[in-house]
Amino acid sequence: MDISREVFDIVASNFCIRGKVVDVIPMTSGNINRTFMVTADVNGGFKKYVFQRINTFVFKQPRYIMSNIDHVTKFIAEKIEKNGLNPDGVMHFLDTKDGINYVEDGDGFWRVYEYVPNSITVNLCNDLGKLRSAGKAFGNFQMLLSDFDASKLYETIPNFHNTKARVENFFNNVAKDECGRVAEVKEEIEFIEKFRPLGTKLSEMVEAGELPLRVTHNDTKINNVLFDITTGEAKTVIDLDTVMPGLVAHDFGDAIRFAANKAAEDEPDVSKVGLDIERYRAFAEGFIAEVAHSLTENEIKTLALGAFTMTYELVVRFLDDYITGDKYFKTLYEGHNLVRTRAQLTLAKDMYSMLDEMNAIVSEISGIKI
Ligand code: GN1
Ligand code: MG
Secondary structure: OOOOHHHHHHHHHHOOOOOEEEEEEEEOOOOOOEEEEEEEEEOOEEEEEEEEEOOOOOOOOHHHHHHHHHHHHHHHHHHHHHOOOOHHHOOOEOOOOOOOOOEEEOOEEEEEEEOOOOEEOOOOOOOHHHHHHHHHHHHHHHHHOOOOOHHHOOOOOOOOOOHHHHHHHHHHHHHHOOOOOHHHHHHHHHHHHHOHHHHOHHHHHHHOOOOOOEEEOOOOOHHHEEEEOOOOOEEEEOOOOOOEEEOHHHHHHHHHHHHOEOOOOOOOOHHHOOEOHHHHHHHHHHHHHHHHHHOOHHHHHOHHHHHHHHHHHHHHHHHHHHHOOOOOOOOOOOOHHHHHHHHHHHHHHHHHHOHHHHHHHHHHHHOOOO
16 A cells, blocks of 8 residues: 555544554445545454545645535534434544644645444446445435535535536637547547537526525535445445536436446446346435425426436546546556446437336336326
């Protein structure tokens, strides 16, 4: 490992973890931050923590994320306590001796939270019960924050899901072609151009005031849900780095993009990629049951389009990173971002061909004609 054991000892002592660090296991999921499961021997009993080093290329102002997280987790924790709900329903970040929830030193920007016992994350999931439960968890997360004062939040990554701005930026980078990679991705660029009107429709609707902004999670991959190992039910939603004002359709859509795909986000064999409509239905049932009562008709009518939009947006983002030299997303091998692009492009096309069916399912569940 490129980070020495000593660094973990120093971070642990900053967060007042009194025991000795006895084990550090890198966790591979997550395309941005570095995450480690750390075990400490506290008075002869082992206690587990999750240590994360924030990617400061992506998050230019990591203190802002931690301020958002502080507000959001405290707000949810209060609600949970008031309503007698399961305290595992929110993450508990540790404070340092100075009473702040991060440590910044020569080795980076670190935060620590307590590992939620008996919990597990999944990447690919074909268990419909789990998908329904994940849908409920993300819907519930949004409902818990429905009366949260959004003016307390920093916009940690401006225009994060402004697909229109991302496409404009992408074409500027195509024109620059700084790595000389544009010639080999002509087909993918044509796809982005062809589907630009549909892919940027939600951004246009926001500009026209046709969709409300709410406090949303913005990174609703199923591996950002903790499941109870015993019951298989979702316990809590994690990765709160991008909680910001956003669209309900983005949260629904990004979850579908990841969890209702028959293959991994970066599957090299695109013949395996496609939308599994039963997984889509299961997630939609859980999510819509939680949020439908508080949504406008336009929001419900754009949920399925949100899935296409987020998949289209990831085509743009992965390809943008590829042609600008792979600086944003962690890559595991040369060309990884191009493999991701092609998998997402295949999925976006599949969703496009199934949009009517996807809308029909939302209609059936919500009772709103689309
Ligand atoms: C990143 O770090 P992770 O894996 O939760 C990215 C998301 C992308 C996702 C694609 C801050 O999320 O927006 O959808 O990769 N997060 C950020 O897998 O850019
Ligand atoms: Mg993330």
